[in-house]
Structure formats: C-alpha cells, structure tokens
Amino acid sequence: MITTEKNIKNGVNVDQLVETIGAVQSNPELAKFEFRSKNNWIDGGHCVSSIKSFYGVGEEDTSRKETFTMECDHPNVLLGNDLAPTPPEVVLHALGSCLTGAMSYHAAANGIDIESAESTLEGGVDLHGFLGLDADVRTGFDGIKVKLKVKSDASVEQLENLAKFSPVFDMITNPTPVSIEIVK
DSSP, X not given: OOOOOOOEETTEEHHHHHHHHHHHHHOGGGGOOEEOOEEEEEETTEEEEEEOOEEETTEEOOOOOSOEEEEEOXXXXXXXXXXXXXXXXXXXXXXXXXXXXXXXXXXXXXXXXXXXXXXXXXXXXXXXXXXXXXXXXOSSOSEEEEEEEEEESSOHHHHHHHHTTOHHHHHHHSOOOOOOOOOO
C-alpha cells in the first residue's frame, strides 16, 4: 500500500485548494454562495443569532450537523447587561479572523509559509451619531486600525496584499447594499 502525504501549508490542504480553483474556473456557478443568520432579540441590546444552513458549490449545504450561536449585548455603561460582546466588537472579530484566514489561504496557494499570526483591532465610535445628537457624526466606526503581527519570510507588502483578499475587508471598505424589510 502506498501512502502519500497531504500537501498542507499553513493548515490549508493546498491540493484541495488548487482543485477548488480549477473547479470554479471550469464552472463559475460553483463560486456562488449565500450565507445566512437568524437573529432573535432577547431584551435591551441582548440578541442571539443562530447560523447553520448556507448555499454553496451549486447546492444547499447539508454538512453542518450543529447550529452555531453567537450573542451580542452591551456593557452596563451602554445600558446593557454585559452578557456578550457588542455588535461592533463582533465586527472586529470577523474582520481580524477573515484577514488572517485570507492571508493564510493565499499564502499557502503561493507557497509562502506562515509560522504565526496575531492581530489586534481597534474601532472608534462617537455616540453623538447613534444617539441622534449630531447628524454629521457616523453611527458606526469612524475608522478601524488593524495591527497584524506575522512571523513569515514573506515581505510585509506581500502579506498585506494577501490579507486584502478578505471578503470581510471588502464588505467594510466598500459599500455593501443592505435592504431592510419590516414585517408585522
């Protein structure tokens, strides 16, 4: 019996990644995904989201057996019960995770080793916007600072370019259309 080692780089199966790229090139419809989340309000700023199903690779996914849940709340100073991170903190988590993931996947595809990666993210918010006290102040972040500490032989410029393949980076840095429908 012949055993072959998997081509793993940065925790990514590079052979599978190359096969995926080839499959998408051959059939562009395989690249279409739809992710979903259901959110339920508990009280105040406390909500819980459940995530399980998604559409991808040309069909409804059935591989997930468990439903993931995430909660958001607000600290006491923002009239919450401090039971979970705030929604803006979850956005920072999503951005940091996606930048790191994109960088590691694209580094693997380009033969670049990453020994470690750690990020810190900060986003400033001025409550004048949220509280409706100043129409000229954004209700969201006025900016996000990301510091990504990476141990790799690749250049800083290479790593930054790879990280910018992040879908969440794109969602935050480019306007994403959002429609809201209220149903009674």
